Amino acid sequence: MKLTKAIISVLLVAGMLTMLCACGSKKEEPAPAGSASAEVTPADDAGIGLEILIEEDDSMINTYSLLAVNPQAPWVDADGNSVDPTTVYINTTGADALINWMLSEEGLDAAAKYGFDEYGEYLFYIKDDAPKATAEIPQATPETQTIRLSTTTSVNDSGLLGYLLPIFEQKYGYTVEVVSAGTGKAIANAKMGNADLLLVHAKSQEEDFVSAGFARIVDGQAAERLSFMYNYFVLCGPKSDPANVKAAADVKAAFKAIADGKFLFVSRGDKSGTHTKELSLWPEELGIDVEAETFEAYQDWYVSANAGMAVCLSMANERQAYILSDKATFLTFKANGGILEK
Helix, strand or coil, rough: HHHHCCCCCHHHHHHHHHHHHHHHHHHCCCCCCCCCCCCCCHHHHCCCCEEEEEEEEHEEEEEEEEEEHHHHCECCCCCCCCCCHHHCCCCCCHHHHHHHHHCCCHHHHHHHCCCHHHHCCCCCCEEECCCCCCCCCCCCCCCCCCCEEEEHHHHCCCCCHHHHHHHHHHHHEEEEEEECCCCCHHHHHCCCCCCCCCEEECHHHHHHHHHCCCCEEECEEEEEEEEEEEEEEEEEEEECCCHHHCCCCCCCHHHHHHHHHHHCCEEEECCCCCHHHHCCCCCHHCCCCCHHCCHHCCCCCCCEEECCCHHHHHHHHCCCCCEEEEHHHCCCCCCCCCCCCC
């Protein structure tokens, strides 16, 4: 009898061990991709402590324009001194080819679709009244092959140009050399004769560029400034949202809350389109402008970085500060764990 009980005990223990092993094995098996039981891993958050707090406010529409550089422009150097026009060559044929392709049905459709497959939402939208182009686009020649595009960091850092330009280049044989900076610097680059066309997003600076004689009308278009797409600026900040900007009535009220509470804010500070928009959102009584003396008294919370969007987003993420960004660049920044191509 005792022997029988001992055998039963051994069998019971063995059975329990078998069940435990089976359970342990189940826990180690990954859930099938796309299954309802698959867990979200920490890598999905990519270590980014910022999130979008306010978006799609009417004051935050971000419009992009194409401008062809005038070969007869009054060129100036970085100090504003005149430049010998015989030293400047503008590839008008190449510039027209790229502009006409970007405003063609193919180009507009590609820009509109960019980002949806990766992010599940569109990053750029085509304006209802966007100018269209149906002109025949010539193949590149040795003289016209290289096109110099001076643009803003947002269309470059967002990956839009990396998506669009290969389509154009492979089809027509051109090579597009991209120089990206804040809109102010991108426009200054064109004023020196170092670009054939611009793709920027600061209306007042674009209008000044046109009125000063640096732009020209592309055949088939009605104006020098060709505003064709838009997205939104977004106010981003730490998930804890210490200024409680999510509860603000609008983005201007949110900026006031940040200033009133002296919560850390990272500004581009580089006269870019994003910087220009940011300056328009602060309460007027603060007097914050591009000049350093206008925000000297706020340096305990207002950080003027004089840098591109990627650098500023990294800084805001590290310091858990508020920041204004275009939505496309922020989503790309977050999806790539804070790493953006230079």
